[in-house]
Amino acid sequence: MDAPRQCCYSGRLFVCSPMDRQRTLIESIHCTGIGLHSGEEVHLSLRPAAAGTGVVFVRTDLARPVEIPAKSKFVVDTALATTLGKGNVRIGTVEHLLATLFALGIDNCRVEIDGPEIPVLDGSATQLVDLVRAGGVRVQTAPRRTLVVRRPITVREGDKQATLLPASRFSIDYTIDFRHPLASEQSLALDIDAATFCREIAPARTFCFKRDIERMQAVGLARGGSLDNAVVVDDFHVLNPGGLRFTDEFVRHKILDVIGDLALLGMPVVGRLIAVKSGHALNQALVRAIATEAAASEIVEARPFSGTWNAEPMLVTA
């Protein structure tokens, strides 16, 4: 990709706004939960971070804390969840938290975790949204960098495909087909901003098929899974007593996952993602393709901010 260049957004793709400034949390926030795959209880803290830090995960349970930046080059596993690693240290199931920070515009955050996996909570991002809201959002003075798609970028694997197209905003058009009566072809197209994310995407829970649970548990996955933190379906029915939160909850959760995977670019994206049956592995292939197909995208940086910024607005308005 080209080096970032100074750019006045006005008259181009953007209008100058607080969204042009980096953002972090006002206060540290904490929660406790279990990992979906590990089944272990972990404590999660989200802390403010200086401009330019990005999102950095920190394993605090080790003799010497290990920091792993939320960047695609640290992805070490994409089986059912996205796992980051450095050396022998792992942090799994990062995608729901990353999607939340990305959609709510949090550029800089120190994510401390005392175990190998981010807590699954209720299987959706609703409680993570509540956490970020509780911490509050601080607009920082440093300009934000944004990845703007200039030419189509496509990755394929069999009948799966993910394409990023030039567009004036960030939007996702996602199609799934699990050849299951409840999750056969299901499509949804949305412009993604904080309000849309909180209302339409964050409540969608992770899901699995009953027939896959034994297979996953045999290889050490889904040990913490239950009807409290995942939608489980048998051949014809949803097994959760409360049913689905949306009739198309499955495709909405896949959109949540892909936002978290794209967040590993480390900056907001302006472009339209069209995904067909994509998953974590292909999502990461797309992120790598963005990095290698230099002419297909451009990193645009807002002009340095020299005025005074009066407000520290809480911009999440769902």
Ligand SMILES: [Zn+2]
């Ligand atoms: Zn997920």
